[in-house]
Amino acid sequence: MTVFHDLLRVQDLDTAADRLRHRRTNLPELAELAAAEDELALVEGSLAGADANAAESARALRHLEAELAVVEAKIAELDAKLYSGVVTVPRELQAMQTEGSALRERRSAMEDEVLEAMDGKERLDEQLAELGRRRDALDAAGVRLRAAVAESQAAIDRELAEEVVARAEAAAAIPAEVGALYEMLRARLGGVAAAPLVNGRCGGCHLALPATEVARLRKEPAETLVRCEQCERILVRP
Numbered sequence: 001m002t003v004f005h006d007l008l009r010v011q012d013l014d015t016a017a018d019r020l021r022h023r024r025t026n027l028p029e030l031a032e033l034a035a036a037e038d039e040l041a042l043v044e045g046s047l048a049g050a051d052a053n054a055a056e057s058a059r060a061l062r063h064l065e066a067e068l069a070v071v072e073a074k075i076a077e078l079d080a081k082l083y084s085g086v087v088t089v090p091r092e093l094q095a096m097q098t099e100g101s102a103l104r105e106r107r108s109a110m111e112d113e114v115l116e117a118m119d120g121k122e123r124l125d126e127q128l129a130e131l132g133r134r135r136d137a138l139d140a141a142g143v144r145l146r147a148a149v150a151e152s153q154a155a156i157d158r159e160l161a162e163e164v165v166a167r168a169e170a171a172a173a174i175p176a177e178v179g180a181l182y183e184m185l186r187a188r189l190g191g192v193a194a195a196p197l198v199n200g201r202c203g204g205c206h207l208a209l210p211a212t213e214v215a216r217l218r219k220e221p222a223e224t225l226v227r228c229e230q231c232e233r234i235l236v237r238p
């Protein structure tokens with residue numbers, strides 16, 4: 001066993017820790033949460049608009065109903081006068097009847113308008129309720145997903161803490177200059193700085209070394225640091 005075997009152990013632990021960190025930031029629940037939050041923002045925007053529309057439609061309906069009440073009061077007043085017997089002049093009676101039928105036509109048209117406005121208000125209220133239900137569902141999903149993310153991340157953090165301890169033990173005997181070279185290569189070569197040499201093949205770039213190179217490496221003392229000619233990684237001989 002050489003410090004290079006320790007280095008390989010450190011590499012394994014670092015690779016495992018890299019995977020854990022990647023998993024931590026790429027949890028499927030995080031993507032779901034982001035989608036739920038995006039949709040919630042849209043739903044809240046729609047809710048504000050629908051809320052204003054519903055309020056406007058309620059105002060318009062109240063206004064129409066008030067106008068209709070005025071017309072109905074006028075009709076009642078006219079009918080009372082017409083049937084009271086106070087007016088006897090035929091021309092006046094004729095005029096009152098003409099006015100009465102004009103008012104009834106007006107009332108009928110206004111009743112249609114009120115019904116239409118009630119329909120419109122009902123549709124807006126339904127839309128508002130539907131958006132409210134969607135918002136509540138998204139709120140609940142957000143709570144559930146945030147809890148799931150926290151739970152998964154806490155589990156990953158516990159694993160990472162164990163890796164840190166194991167790594168410190170594995171790295172204890174590695175000389176500072178070897179450690180520094182390892183870190184430099186790790187930063188440059190996608191996280192893999194040390195690789196085993198297995199059957200004349202580099203475990204980092206997976207290319208076979210020339211037979212002459214394999215023979216040369218075999219003659220190097222075990223404590224000599226050797227590197228792959230092709231990918232520059234530290235090669236750990238068996």
Ligand SMILES: [Zn+2]
Pocket residue numbers: 202203204205206207228229230231232233
């Ligand atoms: Zn290589």
